[in-house]
Amino acid sequence: AQSVTQLDSQVPVFEEAPVELRCNYSSSVSVYLFWYVQYPNQGLQLLLKYLSGSTLVKGINGFEAEFNKSQTSFHLRKPSVHISDTAEYFCAVSVKTSYDKVIFGPGTSLSVIP
Amino acid sequence: DADVTQTPRNRITKTGKRIMLECSQTKGHDRMYWYRQDPGLGLRLIYYSFDVKDINKGEISDGYSVSRQAQAKFSLSLESAIPNQTALYFCATSVGGSGTTNTGELFFGEGSRLTVL
Numbered sequence: 001a002q003s004v005t006q007l008d009s010q011v012p013v014f015e016e017a018p019v020e021l022r023c024n025y026s027s028s029v030s031v032y033l034f035w036y037v038q039y040p041n042q043g044l045q046l047l048l049k050y051l052s053g054s055t056l057v058k059g060i061n062g063f064e065a066e067f068n069k070s071q072t073s074f075h076l077r078k079p080s081v082h083i084s085d086t087a088e089y090f091c092a093v094s095v096k097t098s099y100d101k102v103i104f105g106p107g108t109s110l111s112v113i114p
Numbered sequence: 115d116a117d118v119t120q121t122p123r124n125r126i127t128k129t130g131k132r133i134m135l136e137c138s139q140t141k142g143h144d145r146m147y148w149y150r151q152d153p154g155l156g157l158r159l160i161y162y163s164f165d166v167k168d169i170n171k172g173e174i175s176d177g178y179s180v181s182r183q184a185q186a187k188f189s190l191s192l193e194s195a196i197p198n199q200t201a202l203y204f205c206a207t208s209v210g211g212s213g214t215t216n217t218g219e220l221f222f223g224e225g226s227r228l229t230v231l
Contacts, residue, residue, distance in 0.1 A: 094217065
């Protein structure tokens with residue numbers, strides 16, 4: 001079975017500082033990896049995804065993530081955060097042979113402090 | 115207009131009442147899903163449907179039922195609501211069918227917040 005861990009439930013960071021949100025997954029088969037963002041009172045929207053190829057993936061709003069197969073991680077980073085980045089961030093995996101079942105992590109609440 | 119529309123956006127009801135949450139999409143996707151979001155638990159899959167005649171249970175289907183009325187419509191029902199069904203519910207879609215590449219990328223509605231008293 002697959003599982004997704006987001007070790008940090010809450011991450012406070014000052015505006016213009018860098019941030020890293022951690023995601024680790026467990027799977028015995030190949031997976032696709034996603035980060036979704038949920039702004040207050042909104043649905044989830046795709047931030048970025050790793051399907052294959054380069055392990056460094058760039059997404060919207062200046063975010064990027066790096067897939068590390070040996071460490072089974074897919075950490076999300078941004079070099080300089082803005083107030084508008086305050087949101088809930090979810091890491092998710094789908095199994096390549098059964099992509100109808102997407103597994104979500106518990107989420108990380110990012111709070112950007114002015 | 116949103117590609118995935120959920121109604122109602124907010125609903126307060128009492129224990130034992132029947133509730134229906136509706137979802138419609140204009141993305142032309144075959145696959146539709148209902149998820150439940152609880153704080154600290156992420157999103158958990160309730161039901162999913164690959165087409166009008168294909169309905170599948172997710173990890174937490176007990177106490178819920180669904181209906182796929184058309185390719186674009188997928189509704190979730192709580193036959194007799196209970197307080198621990200208080201949550202934020204999301205409908206989502208993904209591409210599917212022959213000739214498509216499905217990676218599991220999901221497209222979400224804005225959510226329906228349900229409170230059961």
